[in-house]
Amino acid sequence: MRPMFRLGVLLCLAGTAGAQQSPDSTARRQQRMLDSLAAALTAVQGKLDSISSAPPPAAPARTSGAYMNVSFVGLTDFAWSSEKDLGALQVGDHEPHVRGFAIPNAELALDGTVDPYLKAFVNIVHKLDANGETGVELEEMYFLTTSLPHNLQVKGGQFFAEFGRQNPQHPHSWAFADQPLALNRMFGPEGLRSQGLRVSWLLPTSFYTEATVAVLNSAGTTTWSFRSDESAQIHAGAPVDRAVRGVGDMLYVPRLATSVDLSETQTLLFGVSGAFGPNNSGDAAKTRVYGADVYWKWKSPTARKGFPFVAFQGEGLVRRYDAASRTAVDAFRVALPAATLKDDGAYAQVQWGIRPMLVAGLRAEYATGNGVVAETPFTTAERANRNRYSTNLTWFPTEYSKFRIQYNYDHRAWVGNDHTVLLQFEFLLGAHAAHKF
Numbered sequence: 001m002r003p004m005f006r007l008g009v010l011l012c013l014a015g016t017a018g019a020q021q022s023p024d025s026t027a028r029r030q031q032r033m034l035d036s037l038a039a040a041l042t043a044v045q046g047k048l049d050s051i052s053s054a055p056p057p058a059a060p061a062r063t064s065g066a067y068m069n070v071s072f073v074g075l076t077d078f079a080w081s082s083e084k085d086l087g088a089l090q091v092g093d094h095e096p097h098v099r100g101f102a103i104p105n106a107e108l109a110l111d112g113t114v115d116p117y118l119k120a121f122v123n124i125v126h127k128l129d130a131n132g133e134t135g136v137e138l139e140e141m142y143f144l145t146t147s148l149p150h151n152l153q154v155k156g157g158q159f160f161a162e163f164g165r166q167n168p169q170h171p172h173s174w175a176f177a178d179q180p181l182a183l184n185r186m187f188g189p190e191g192l193r194s195q196g197l198r199v200s201w202l203l204p205t206s207f208y209t210e211a212t213v214a215v216l217n218s219a220g221t222t223t224w225s226f227r228s229d230e231s232a233q234i235h236a237g238a239p240v241d242r243a244v245r246g247v248g249d250m251l252y253v254p255r256l257a258t259s260v261d262l263s264e265t266q267t268l269l270f271g272v273s274g275a276f277g278p279n280n281s282g283d284a285a286k287t288r289v290y291g292a293d294v295y296w297k298w299k300s301p302t303a304r305k306g307f308p309f310v311a312f313q314g315e316g317l318v319r320r321y322d323a324a325s326r327t328a329v330d331a332f333r334v335a336l337p338a339a340t341l342k343d344d345g346a347y348a349q350v351q352w353g354i355r356p357m358l359v360a361g362l363r364a365e366y367a368t369g370n371g372v373v374a375e376t377p378f379t380t381a382e383r384a385n386r387n388r389y390s391t392n393l394t395w396f397p398t399e400y401s402k403f404r405i406q407y408n409y410d411h412r413a414w415v416g417n418d419h420t421v422l423l424q425f426e427f428l429l430g431a432h433a434a435h436k437f
Helices: 002-020 023-053 181-187
Strands: 068-081 100-115 118-128 134-145 152-160 193-202 208-216 251-261 266-278 286-304 307-323 339-355 358-369 386-398 401-412 416-430
Touching (some): 181 307, 181 339, 181 358, 193 251
Antiparallel strands (some): 068 100, 100 118, 118 134, 134 152, 193 208, 208 251, 307 339, 358 386, 386 401, 401 416
């Protein structure tokens, strides 16, 4: 703007001088003015050339492909059971705990790219308890690397441990309205999740093979079999306030999974997992959990929208809980001897995609534990023998909503048989991130 202003002033001066001076002097002055104008125009042209040749300002790295998805999933239930205390029967955190209506899970999910090197995911869950009080929790918050060499990836933050098939999944991905008994027994109402780091390696094989290992904090209500505040429900003793003294007090979760295509219409996936860490029954007590899982799916070669299909999923888990000598939590004068508490559990489920948007399911499962005999010091409801058989029918009007009806036949040692009906409705707002196969 400054050169143009100067040009305007010179033009005005030239016009004014020409009106007041003699012809000779006017001609000389006009010539000087013209020289000045030429010089000014040359300066302006130079500035314009410098501006046009300068490189454009660099864009911030995060604008390169950056995006963020926002979604909200609302899960509502209606439940009725022959058991009046439904919370004693449906022990999962995202299951109805009272007869009648319940909102056990409403999750706000954010996901997107941070920059060319990282993606991030945040999941905030709201839920209403049996008294109608709202609870809020940061269920997951983690980053994922996207450009490490040699097929490596690092995850960091708070996340579900990649143990088996269902533990890493959110409730809206489950094939049934409730969590399998074996997962409830080994990992508690909320599943196994904590804060830490996970490294995965996609092996250079001709078929999918992935090895992962996570190092997590071993304390908290979501580390049920380890240094959880709720651990008395497992070992029946007073928990020891055990601090972290070294890396041996962390929780380690390794997993190896592989998948092969049996044919153009069938896929098979195997996985083995482990979870190893301290528990708080004593100063040096440890817990080991082992698991194996399988998933098989057939899809018609003429499938429309993925239907029809048949899918089988099963998991088996074993826990070895080395309980130290401890004081009974309900009787401070009773000393419980050291023992290895052994628990097993498994489930198998089949889904049949009958026609587009209509799926039928069938599930059988059990959970059992050693040393659990009525009226003994090791008696806890959490470790009692139990069997459950379930069937359900799910209808998806669109990919953004679903209706489900489910029936459970439940047998609990020392309690008896119960019948439960669950009605479930779910809706999705926004674009939710895709889940693993």
